[in-house]
Amino acid sequence: MFPAWPPQWPEITESILRTVRRGDWGRYRGEATAALQEQIAAAVGCRHVRLVSSGSLGIELALRAAGVAAGHQVVLCGYDYPGNFRAIELLGARPVLVDADPSSYSLDPQPLQRLAQQADAKTAVKAVVVSHLYGVPAPIRRLREICDRAGWMLIEDACQTPGMQIEGRPAGAWGDVGVLSFGGSKPLTAGNGGAVLTSRDPIASRLNAWLDRPSDAAPMSELQAAALLPQLDRLAECNQIRWQTVSAINAGVDWIRQATAECQVTPQATFYKFAFLSERRDTMLETLRRDELPVGPGYRSMHRSSDRRCDKVGTLDRCRILGEQLCLLDHSALLATGPLRTQLVQRLSEAAS
Ligand SMILES: Cc1ncc(COP(=O)(O)O)c(C=O)c1O
Known part of the structure; x- marks a missing residue:
């Protein structure tokens, strides 16, 4: 009954075919991934974009690059993508759950503010993960302010909301690190894939150091990038x-x-x-x-x-x-x-x- 998903647009087919004809489908890197990186950086206004194999891995990498390690605490909303909880655990850090905001489906700034006022919590917490869920923006300005005052890293999960502007700033640009997903149901889809975004050089360096071994350890393929480019245009x-x-x-x-x-x-x-x-x-x-x-x-x-x-x-x-x-x-x-x-x-x- 509803429009086909994934989108069956001729320009997607054509973009993939161009990549095939160029032979880029068989190279480590080619024109489509380079163009996608550039266009995302321009749209979000961030200096570093790393294309990765999924949004879930993107969250884990974002935490890792933000310096989260075993023994740290990481705050997230008790209602969130469950993979975010798992990513924190996988790094040996401890999730700290706070309630959801009454006017969105995301983390409530009030309990976060109370946590920031407790001396022991302030030092044990390293980062806060916040997701914009179901199109409704999280109260991100307030969350950003709390993190800045407490000295916490903010990981912004914009997996569901590419293209969203919040108070004039793109989703993904409010966090110290932002993450996008190109999973099968996402507004921009390549079946799988994701991107990690940051304007902070030390975070980008840690991300690159972890991924470049020297082959990219969690890449997105040229064919995926070719499928995404026409979707970004629309x-x-x-x-x-x-x-x-x-x-x-x-x-x-x-x-x-x-x-x-x-x-x-x-x-x-x-x-x-x-x-x-x-x-x-x-x-x-x-x-x-x-x-x-x-x-x-x-x-x-x-x-x-x-x-x-x-x-x-x-x-x-x-x-x-x-x-x-x-x-x-x-x-x-x-x-x-x-x-x-x-x-x-x-x-x-x-x-x-
Ligand atoms: C809010 C949120 N974060 C992260 C992810 C994970 O993305 P992926 O499916 O690309 O691993 C999803 C996927 O549904 C999501 O909705």
Whole structure:
């Protein structure tokens, strides 16, 4: 029913074929990866872009390059991409979970601020990981200020939000290190892949030292980069379509507007999947699926993780609610336009009646 995913655009095929014809498909490095690096650096306004094999590895590398090591603490939201928790653990560091912000799906600055005021926590914490989830920007200016005052590194997970501008600065440029993903469901997709972004030379040096052995230890291929370039050209256009679909849903579906009331659709929002809450999630998802709508649950919240594996700040109540109630409308539906979009809004509207 919805537009094909991954996008079946002729310019993607042509870009891949050009790479094949040039013979770059069989080289360590070629024109497409160089062009992609340059274009991402220009779009985000950062001096160093390292293309890598996935967003998950990008987060691990970002932590490593920011100096996170065994024995450090790293703060993240108790509701987040679970791979971020695993990346912290893999480095021998200890995750510290804080609650989610009431007006986004990301880390709440208030408990982070309280943590920064505790002398022992201030010294044990090395970094904070924050993800912009489901198109709603994290309160990143406030988080940046807290990290600056506490002397903590900020790792900005912009995997879901390429092209998002927050208060005039691109997502990915607020952190000491930013990370993008080009995974199979992401707004820019190559099936797999990611990028690590920074303007800090020492961080870039550590990243390069870890990856260049001297072959690139976690590369992105020329063919992947060739598939991404035409998508980068049309990212703003696709972000606009997704935003318009979400606006149409909010305008036309009362129960969804109520279920997302805390997370307003701002002009800055850059949707990937669209999130809404339902107290009867299983029934709701079943009903929507019966109507052939591509929906699914959000992440499992980490608020129940064992105390052996992490520390927790407070009771993480919003994380629990997000983990139990969050539903996601898939990215493919958000690219609907014209009569298809009208049909989507209608089906959603009828689903809960
Ligand atoms: C917020 C967030 N961070 C990191 C990742 C990991 O990216 P990848 O699938 O490229 O490893 C994802 C993927 O879903 C994500 O949504």
